[in-house]
Amino acid sequence: MKRKGSITVFLSLSLASVLLLFFLLLDLSRIYGQKQKADVISDIAAQSIFADYNRYLWDNYRILGVDASYGSGGGADFSMMESRMQEYLLKNGMSTDTKGREFFQLATEKCEVTQYGFITDDNGRSFLKQAAKQQKFEVAQKALEKALDRNKETEDAAEESEDVDELIDKGGEAMTESESIEVEEIPEGMEKPAEDEVNPIDQIKEWKDNGILAQVLPSSAKISDKKADLSEAVSKRTLARGNCAVSEKLSPVERALFAEYEKTHFSNYKNDLGHDGLSYEWEYVICGEDTDKGNLSGVVTRLLGLREASNFLSLMADEAKVAQADAHALTLAGWTGNAAIVNAVFFGLIASWAYMESVLDVRLLLSGGKVSIMKSPAEWTTTDLLTLPQWFDVNKKAKEGADGITYEGFLLTMSALQTEKTLGLRSLDLLENSARLQGDYSNLRMDQVVVNAEFSYQYSSEPAFFSLFALSDQNFPTLKLLRTREMTYLSD
Numbered sequence: 001m002k003r004k005g006s007i008t009v010f011l012s013l014s015l016a017s018v019l020l021l022f023f024l025l026l027d028l029s030r031i032y033g034q035k036q037k038a039d040v041i042s043d044i045a046a047q048s049i050f051a052d053y054n055r056y057l058w059d060n061y062r063i064l065g066v067d068a069s070y071g072s073g074g075g076a077d078f079s080m081m082e083s084r085m086q087e088y089l090l091k092n093g094m095s096t097d098t099k100g101r102e103f104f105q106l107a108t109e110k111c112e113v114t115q116y117g118f119i120t121d122d123n124g125r126s127f128l129k130q131a132a133k134q135q136k137f138e139v140a141q142k143a144l145e146k147a148l149d150r151n152k153e154t155e156d157a158a159e160e161s162e163d164v165d166e167l168i169d170k171g172g173e174a175m176t177e178s179e180s181i182e183v184e185e186i187p188e189g190m191e192k193p194a195e196d197e198v199n200p201i202d203q204i205k206e207w208k209d210n211g212i213l214a215q216v217l218p219s220s221a222k223i224s225d226k227k228a229d230l231s232e233a234v235s236k237r238t239l240a241r242g243n244c245a246v247s248e249k250l251s252p253v254e255r256a257l258f259a260e261y262e263k264t265h266f267s268n269y270k271n272d273l274g275h276d277g278l279s280y281e282w283e284y285v286i287c288g289e290d291t292d293k294g295n296l297s298g299v300v301t302r303l304l305g306l307r308e309a310s311n312f313l314s315l316m317a318d319e320a321k322v323a324q325a326d327a328h329a330l331t332l333a334g335w336t337g338n339a340a341i342v343n344a345v346f347f348g349l350i351a352s353w354a355y356m357e358s359v360l361d362v363r364l365l366l367s368g369g370k371v372s373i374m375k376s377p378a379e380w381t382t383t384d385l386l387t388l389p390q391w392f393d394v395n396k397k398a399k400e401g402a403d404g405i406t407y408e409g410f411l412l413t414m415s416a417l418q419t420e421k422t423l424g425l426r427s428l429d430l431l432e433n434s435a436r437l438q439g440d441y442s443n444l445r446m447d448q449v450v451v452n453a454e455f456s457y458q459y460s461s462e463p464a465f466f467s468l469f470a471l472s473d474q475n476f477p478t479l480k481l482l483r484t485r486e487m488t489y490l491s492d
Contacts (some may be wrong), residue, residue, distance in 0.1 A: 031479060034106050034461055038481045042457050045088040045111070046485040049081060053489075054449065056435045060275055061265050062134045063127065063431065064489040065119050065449035073443025076240065076450070078113040085111045085455065106459045106481070114484070115454035117242035120234060120447040124424020125246050129490055130451065131265075131427075132250070132257035138264060164308035164351040164358075171201045171348010174333065174341045192335050198386045199332060201345070204352040207392055212300050213293075216362045218394050224279040224292035228433050235288070235425035239447040244454065246490065250420055258423065259415040263408055266430070269296055270368065270407050277434040285426045286414050300362060303410055307358035307371070308351075314375045315350050321377075324385050325349040349385060356388045357381060360398035367397060370404030452488035459483070 050066060057063045068076035089108050119127045208215070217223070230236065250258070266281035267273040278284050280292045280299075287298030315321050329346035336342070360381050361371045372379055381398045382391055415423065428446045435441040459481040 038459050038483050041092050042483040042485050044092050045085045046455050046487050048088045050487045056441050065451050068450045069448045076448045082112050106461050109460050110458040112456050114456045115244040116450050117244045117452040118447050119449045119451045120239045121242050123421040124428050126451045128258050128424050131261040132254040135257045135261040164312055164354050167347045167351035170344050174344035193332055200352045200388045201348045203389050213297055215359050226278055226292045228278050228290050230290045233429040234446050235429050259412045275434050276437040281430050282411055304358050307361045308354050310374055311354040311357045364397040365407040370401050370406055372401035372404040455485045457483040
């Protein structure tokens, strides 16, 4: 009997050891499973938050962002975001209690937003980068390179040219000065010009007073009369700031991509996409006026300036036209014997000529035509300096440039000349204003729209099996699991 008792004790101890090992392995496998569950559920919760992006911004502008105020407009409410994460965790298998019958029982102790970035941070850099990324999928690399080359060519022309309007004014001043010269001072062999002698400088200056749009658009042209209240727009108010903003500036490729984004996703005079708010959105980004008419006028003025720069250079490279202007400058002012006056009149004539040709170019562009950046003599329309007034007729346009660019092509160039700050904040003005005209998004503020964030999760669990072998009421340590998840709309 003693031997049987010994065997029984041995077997009991052996069985206990086996069970101890078995339950230990069960708890270890449970812990491994809990870690896997924590990873998966954390991913789901974070992704679910970022899946709740503003639908209007996506549908109309292909921009992703979460309204952290959740429609209240009262400021970013991260407690609301954390509460929603908690709901997602519970729906996907987490608990509020460490004890339960589920094998991988985990309780959520805490979930919080530790870092966040708004779409307005760093003057809208997050928006610009996201827009560039979006456009990367919509434009071919070859087209992008062409855009970069085109922008550089136009910028160079603008930098190298004189101020055409200033030259016209100086030419007019020189002619006024010549009128004060006494007859006896006239050089031998020269005569004062007759009163009816054609003076293109005065003709152009008088005609310019009609207003820029009246020079380039017929009275029948339909111009939007929309006006937006932008007194509290993104670009004009103090913005909320995130704590994990994007630091890298836009690269040249990103700048070019963003310009292409504007062409595709912003309305303009030649392409109305039907967005709420201003109809000339692209023009607004360039000019920043609160009316469509004001923005169109501003763009036309800039467009005219770009064309004047190129046309001035084209004129100065054309020996026949230079000779024509030189001869007429001598006719108008040579009698003064003052080389400075003659020179000023010459450049005033060249500038007036360039201005008239440029007006014709703009008319063509606004009607849907193409204009070459630098014109050849064959592409020139106003061939006679003395007949410029015949082109005042608003229905007359420049010759079509076979390899030229369109109105939208020139808008691309103007965008390339804008600062990153201007592009970002004015674009966000548009998005906010357009969305707020919708009832569901009337409280949207772009400096509450989150585009990148970091979430922190803390889970806990009590041992389920190994504790069964406790020899006392001692507490077994609670398992703590910490997880962080970074979410962003900015990465590829």
